[in-house]
Amino acid sequence: MLFAALGKTSDRFQTLQQAAQLIDNIGNRRIQSNVAASTAIIAGLVLEKELIHRLLWRDIMRESVIYQEMQQEIRQKVWQEVRQEVLAEAKELVIQRVQQFILRLLNRRFGNLTPELTEGVQKLPIEQLEALGEALLDFYQLEELVAWLDLCD
Numbered sequence: 001m002l003f004a005a006l007g008k009t010s011d012r013f014q015t016l017q018q019a020a021q022l023i024d025n026i027g028n029r030r031i032q033s034n035v036a037a038s039t040a041i042i043a044g045l046v047l048e049k050e051l052i053h054r055l056l057w058r059d060i061m062r063e064s065v066i067y068q069e070m071q072q073e074i075r076q077k078v079w080q081e082v083r084q085e086v087l088a089e090a091k092e093l094v095i096q097r098v099q100q101f102i103l104r105l106l107n108r109r110f111g112n113l114t115p116e117l118t119e120g121v122q123k124l125p126i127e128q129l130e131a132l133g134e135a136l137l138d139f140y141q142l143e144e145l146v147a148w149l150d151l152c153d
Contacts, residue, residue, distance in 0.1 A: 037064035
């Protein structure tokens with residue numbers, strides 16, 4: 001009904017202002033908060049948010065089940081996004097640390113590796129890095145490392 005009224009009127013501000021006054025007269029605080037939140041959502045389809053905030057945005061809206069549900073959805077979405085980012089960064093950090101550790105072990109066993117060999121190790125996925133960590137214990141010559149890396153290509 002409000003959306004229809006806002007769509008038909010030439011003065012949407014005044015119509016929303018009248019709706020805000022009616023909302024102020026609602027005695028039940030819970031109903032008042034729900035109606036205010038619902039009105040703000042509907043008004044957002046045709047009015048600027050600054051105008052809506054000026055007329056409707058009150059602390060009472062935070063008590064609305066609609067507002068609280070929207071806040072919960074936003075929190076869950078943000079948490080999922082942050083969690084995915086953190087997990088991706090942690091995975092990358094673990095891979096880098098494993099690479100560094102294996103390269104230190106190889107450098108200790110064979111001396112400084114060539115840039116090509118270092119790059120070959122850095123290109124390995126985590127599963128192959130783990131396998132290289134075990135296999136390097138059996139390497140006695142640099143050629144064995146080269147052959148192992150060739151098999152991975």
